[in-house]
Amino acid sequence: MTGGVPEAGQGGSPAARKLDGKATAAAIKAELAERVKALRAEGKAPGLGTVLVGEDPGSVSYVAGKHRDCAEVGIESIREDLPASASQEEIVAAVERLNADPACTAYIVQLPLPRGVDQNAVLERIDPNKDADGLHPTNLGRLVLSVGGEIRSPLPCTPAGILELLSRHGVSLRGKNVAVVGRGVTVGRSIGLLLTRRGIDATVVNCHTGTANVEEIVRRADVVVAAAGVARLVTPEWIKPGAAVVDVGVSRIVDPETGKARIVGDVHPDVAEVAAWLSPNPGGVGPMTRAMLLANVVDIAERKPCA
Numbered sequence: 245m246t247g248g249v250p251e252a253g254q255g256g257s258p259a260a261r262k263l264d265g266k267a268t269a270a271a272i273k274a275e276l277a278e279r280v281k282a283l284r285a286e287g288k289a290p291g292l293g294t295v296l297v298g299e300d301p302g303s304v305s306y307v308a309g310k311h312r313d314c315a316e317v318g319i320e321s322i323r324e325d326l327p328a329s330a331s332q333e334e335i336v337a338a339v340e341r342l343n344a345d346p347a348c349t350a351y352i353v354q355l356p357l358p359r360g361v362d363q364n365a366v367l368e369r370i371d372p373n374k375d376a377d378g379l380h381p382t383n384l385g386r387l388v389l390s391v392g393g394e395i396r397s398p399l400p401c402t403p404a405g406i407l408e409l410l411s412r413h414g415v416s417l418r419g420k421n422v423a424v425v426g427r428g429v430t431v432g433r434s435i436g437l438l439l440t441r442r443g444i445d446a447t448v449v450n451c452h453t454g455t456a457n458v459e460e461i462v463r464r465a466d467v468v469v470a471a472a473g474v475a476r477l478v479t480p481e482w483i484k485p486g487a488a489v490v491d492v493g494v495s496r497i498v499d500p501e502t503g504k505a506r507i508v509g510d511v512h513p514d515v516a517e518v519a520a521w522l523s524p525n526p527g528g529v530g531p532m533t534r535a536m537l538l539a540n541v542v543d544i545a546e547r548k549p550c551a
């Protein structure tokens with residue numbers, strides 16, 4: 245998708261072009277289905293495990309989506325569903341079962357875990373060779389060490405999905421100023437490491453709740469990644485005309501008109517009048533996160549020696 249592509253940060257446009265995560269994820273899944281077919285032919289069938297604790301509607305829906313995706317591309321599914329009351333020990337026991345299960349070639353612990361659970365202690369128990377989210381400290385350390393991407397390790401899915409989404413729409417990051425709003429482990433903290441890699445070559449400012457003059461910083465950015473989880477935080481006045489804007493944050497609200505729950509992103513819809521590129525939410529980064537999870541599962545299975 246390169247024809248007539250405006251450079252991010254180079255002049256405004258009347259209505260932003262869509263960074264279509266749904267269509268891009270569908271294309272990636274079709275590519276992965278071929279690789280899964282080849283793995284199966286070699287007797288290396290990949291299997292994705294999930295650990296889901298509790299019944300948070302978002303987490304339940306995301307995990308269901310991940311297993312639907314698995315079925316679509318031919319990856320086996322293994323589920324460890326625990327009640328919200330599960331203790332730290334019970335969650336770690338589920339992690340250890342997946343570490344030991346040969347049918348589970350890679351897995352994730354769905355985040356966030358319920359209040360009171362030590363999330364980092366759980367992530368540390370994941371076998372780093374089965375870490376489909378790239379969130380084990382060893383893999384996050386490899387991300388820090390791999391300045392040019394020379395170390396092959398799973399990357400956190402949302403940051404990897406954002407880079408892939410921009411790349412497949414021809415939006416170059418080289419020499420661009422990127423403002424990341426939010427410092428959560430799944431997006432904000434790790435995406436800066438990817439954006440500053442050799443070959444990608446962006447310059448990053450990571451804004452958070454302690455940042456003074458966030459609006460001013462964002463207004464200077466050619467590319468904005470909004471991952472604060474604050475509904476419609478980023479308004480058109482924050483955006484430099486012609487910027488590329490990636491809406492990551494998710495707030496679930498009840499629509500007063502329909503009475504139904506719906507997703508609202510961190511980015512106000514009117515930003516489309518100022519930005520050159522905008523990823524919708526839903527339909528942008530979410531499907532890409534799931535596609536990159538499958539890509540990690542396939543990469544891990546391809547690296548594994550035959551049994």
Ligand SMILES: Nc1nc2c(c(=O)[nH]1)N[C@@H](CN(C=O)c1ccc(C(=O)N[C@@H](CCC(=O)O)C(=O)O)cc1)CN2
Nearest residue numbers: 305306352353354355377401430526527528530531533
């Ligand atoms: N272990 C992890 N936990 C969490 C991660 C993660 O990468 N690993 N990221 C987020 C949630 N997330 C993945 O788990 C995720 C978010 C959104 C979507 C998605 O497909 N969204 C759809 C809308 C779905 C809906 O209607 O509910 C969209 O954007 O179009 C998938 C995965 C936090 N936790």
